[in-house]
Amino acid sequence: MRFSITKNRIITIISIIFLLLCWKIISVFYHSEFILPSPESTFLAIIKLLTTKNFIFIVGATISRGIIGFIFSFILGVLLGIFAGINTSFHSFLKPILVVIRSTPVISLILLALIWFKVDMVPVFIAFLTMFPFICTNVIDGIRNVDRDLIEMSRIYKIGQTRIVKEVYLPAITPFIFSGASSAMGIGWRAIIIGEVLSQPQFGIGTLMQTAQTYLLVNEVIAWTFIAVVISYIFEIAIRKIEHIVVIWK
């Protein structure tokens, strides 16, 4: 086992090196900072961004939009999901709404949100709408996957409905909540940044990306992209770590 873990890690590293190498070769081939800057100059751009005095505000703004959107979609997704999972009529009511939200192109949502809301609210609204269906659908699936035998057992031993929800349904759907949260976060960050690019709030990664693009600072666009990837990755890891702490019974 130990051997295969280190082996896989080496393969991962080789894959990253391969990616960087391709990047380097293509940048040498085009030889233009305006088309594809070299990995080194992008790296320097990242360092430069990290030391800008507003960096914390910019990244902080994007992250807090993500977290606010996530919290709203999490609370609403879990509550409505549990209700829809238990009550089939409510599920029939909610299903078309979820389908419409999920299949609407993000860009349509943004264009409408730009008309309806203040600039700062747009990315949060977008984040909410993209993340909510993921969490809600996962919770519904979770509830429907709860072992009916365990519910029957609880009923025979005369356990009340509140305790059944709290001690049987909730723990049973926890893994589903986490996998929903994880895919929601993955898609959420992308949506927030698109929202920022188009709505141009004062601070935000998307705002700065758009500015860099206007001035043809391609290395800076890639540098911001890299930072966005790192943020998304950190949250992904954090969700997995929390899941590991919460779901101890497996």
Next chain:
Amino acid sequence: MSLKINNLYKSFQDHTIFNDFSIEIPENTISCILGPSGCGKTTLLNMMSNMIVPDSGIFEGFNEKIISYIFQEPRLLPWKTVRENIAFILDKNTIEEPEKVIDKYLQLVELEDFANYYPAKLSGGMKQRVAIARAFAYPSNIILMDEPLKTLDFKLKQNLMKSFRSIWQFDKRTVVFVTHDVDEALLFGNDIFVFSKAPVQIIEKFNIITSSSDRLLESTEMVDLKKKILKIMH
């Protein structure tokens, strides 16, 4: 004292399971119900425990009775430890010192060292022993058992029957044990009811006087009885 079910009717769609069926189950003994798979044994248990409503029928002696149930599968909550699984079904308002009750029954099924384990870490037989401890820890008058040994191998079956019997010696509740395995019924039951295919009728009722701990499947009494039962079952 006995539990009585009279004039029971139950059908699912066009399939009649019980058609004017009656049975009398003596209290504080172990009654085995033996019958072909799918004849309606589980349905009968589920009606006794109020999980299924009969089309009609009179249940006598079931009012005020508290029921615990040992299922085919252990049905433990995976997110609760062995101890928490038993605590889950104990009503903290009516039971004094639930922790002591839990300890007592875990000791009887020899699982006191595993109290803080999650079910995923236990073997199939151990899980079923937790289910037995749970059924006895619950302050019930009647224990319904629906083929609880079905998924276990021969040696584990023997062990589990031993655990069950040793608890029952101290605590003689009314047990209704459903099975399709003649040997289990012979080793376990004070009374053995042999059921027909649906619509269910009791083909015959046997009573075994020998105490269940003294029974040997090889003894002439048991061999003869087994032959008789097998003959009427086929």
